[in-house]
Amino acid sequence: MKNKSLVSIDDLSTDEMVSILDLAEKFEKEPSQRLLEDSVIATLFFEPSTRTRLSFESAISRLGGKIIGFTDASSSSVTKGESLNDTIRTVNNYCDLIVMRHPVEGSARLASEIADVPVVNAGDGANQHPTQTMLDLYSIRKTQKSLDNLNIFLVGDLKYGRTVHSLLMAMSRWNTTFNFISPDELKMPVEYKLYLDSLGLKYYEHSDFTDIIKEADVIYMTRVQKERFSDPIEYEKVKNVYVLRNHMLRDTKENLKVLHPLPRVNEIHRDVDVNTKSYYFQQALNGVYTRQAILTRLLDLK
Amino acid sequence: MKEPKQLSVSAIENGTVIDHIPASALFKVIQILGLDKISNQITFGTNLESKKLGQKAIIKLEGIFFEDDDINRIALVAPEAKLNIIRAYEVVDKNVVKVPDQITGIAKCFNPKCITNFEPVTTRFKVVSKKDVALKCHYCEKITDQEHLVIL
Numbered sequence: 001m002k003n004k005s006l007v008s009i010d011d012l013s014t015d016e017m018v019s020i021l022d023l024a025e026k027f028e029k030e031p032s033q034r035l036l037e038d039s040v041i042a043t044l045f046f047e048p049s050t051r052t053r054l055s056f057e058s059a060i061s062r063l064g065g066k067i068i069g070f071t072d073a074s075s076s077s078v079t080k081g082e083s084l085n086d087t088i089r090t091v092n093n094y095c096d097l098i099v100m101r102h103p104v105e106g107s108a109r110l111a112s113e114i115a116d117v118p119v120v121n122a123g124d125g126a127n128q129h130p131t132q133t134m135l136d137l138y139s140i141r142k143t144q145k146s147l148d149n150l151n152i153f154l155v156g157d158l159k160y161g162r163t164v165h166s167l168l169m170a171m172s173r174w175n176t177t178f179n180f181i182s183p184d185e186l187k188m189p190v191e192y193k194l195y196l197d198s199l200g201l202k203y204y205e206h207s208d209f210t211d212i213i214k215e216a217d218v219i220y221m222t223r224v225q226k227e228r229f230s231d232p233i234e235y236e237k238v239k240n241v242y243v244l245r246n247h248m249l250r251d252t253k254e255n256l257k258v259l260h261p262l263p264r265v266n267e268i269h270r271d272v273d274v275n276t277k278s279y280y281f282q283q284a285l286n287g288v289y290t291r292q293a294i295l296t297r298l299l300d301l302k
Numbered sequence: 303m304k305e306p307k308q309l310s311v312s313a314i315e316n317g318t319v320i321d322h323i324p325a326s327a328l329f330k331v332i333q334i335l336g337l338d339k340i341s342n343q344i345t346f347g348t349n350l351e352s353k354k355l356g357q358k359a360i361i362k363l364e365g366i367f368f369e370d371d372d373i374n375r376i377a378l379v380a381p382e383a384k385l386n387i388i389r390a391y392e393v394v395d396k397n398v399v400k401v402p403d404q405i406t407g408i409a410k411c412f413n414p415k416c417i418t419n420f421e422p423v424t425t426r427f428k429v430v431s432k433k434d435v436a437l438k439c440h441y442c443e444k445i446t447d448q449e450h451l452v453i454l
Contacts (some may be wrong), residue, residue, distance in 0.1 A: 001380075008443065069313065083421055083422075084417070084420075103415075104415060104416070104417045104420055104440035105413060105415045105416050105441070105444070106411075106416050106417035106418065106439065106440075106441025106442035106443070107417045107441075109417075109440065109441045110417050110423055110441055112422065124423070124442075125415050125442075127442055127443055127444075128443070191445070
């Protein structure tokens with residue numbers, strides 16, 4: 001490999017993951033470190049993703065780096081018909097690292113093969129979004145003190161949800177028990193269940209919220225999107241089944257935290273926000289530390 | 303009455319005979335092995351009767367010997383192909399093709415949202431199942447199974 005890139009969560013060994021989380025902890029203690037003072041980072045957002053972009057730009061800014069790039073494809077040469085190959089080859093000349101968001105799956109892997117500088121995948125279609133997974137791991141480890149022997153509940157769209165698939169793959173490196181709560185149409189794909197079987201990890205499937213959540217250490221909520229349903233009546237039937245409300249958290253474990261990759265719509269009721277078990281906004285903040293750790297690690301600065 | 307003229311395909315002296323190619327896959331095999339671009343003597347027959355395949359094709363290549371890695375490239379389209387290695391008109395070795403661990407080119411990723419279907423990129427796959435062929439795309443990480451397999 002001619003450069004060190006982060007394209008897929010599977011690119012990282014378990015040791016590398018833990019080492020990045022340890023580094024992120026140091027950035028949490030001391031966020032402003034001018035390690036990127038002499039660096040130029042390109043943020044290429046071929047599709048808009050304000051949340052992810054701001055998190056990266058905040059991480060880069062706290063490290064003293066300069067940012068160049070575009071925020072959606074319409075303001076770039078892509079609209080003139082330039083190929084990804086040519087865009088990456090050109091931008092490669094101007095920067096020390098590329099952060100890239102692109103709607104086409106596999107585009108980040110291709111970019112990492114074209115570029116001489118490291119590429120960080122900030123989401124390639126429905127495929128991978130490894131920095132999201134790393135910040136999820138960071139949030140879990142921070143709140144649970146360990147990644148071992150946890151009972152994780154994944155809720156909502158488990159069929160198309162990129163974040164839950166990556167989180168499952170990452171957490172399966174530790175001794176994790178999984179509970180899946182989803183409508184029938186959006187169940188966890190069979191290949192992931194086979195993978196857990198092959199590792200001997202336990203998982204349980206449920207079609208709605210029950211008292212079972214009293215066993216949870218982490219509840220990871222995702223959005224159930226209307227456009228995922230072939231039949232709109234099916235959506236109407238389930239849309240309120242997967243909504244978490246504050247009273248449901250009564251009698252849950254002391255250490256329970258509720259996570260969500262954001263943006264949320266209505267799947268977590270606003271009344272949960274005041275509960276100390278809600279953690280999604282701190283989770284977003286953890287994204288900055290985690291991205292600081294990933295950027296400095298890929299550039300061999302830490 | 304005249305004897306019908308028979309065009310005899312002569313046995314080869316040194317080279318390779320590829321047998322048990324499904325008749326429908328013959329031209330794919332020719333393309334994958336690049337046989338249309340070499341000047342060696344090649345004879346092939348197709349739509350020959352075969353108990354196993356229904357209709358099979360056979361290719362005789364004079365002066366050509368394959369490395370395993372090269373010949374295994376045809377395994378996706380001719381999984382039952384058998385090779386006879388000929389030296390001095392004698393079969394000196396027999397071989398079967400094996401599905402390789404990696405496939406470069408040859409197959410198309412079935413995911414319409416994969417970058418390989420947008421940019422001129424050579425496809426790359428990891429073979430995750432050999433019996434019922436399943437290929438994991440190096441780029442989009444989606445799995446293309448036998449049913450959706452399209453040869454480029």
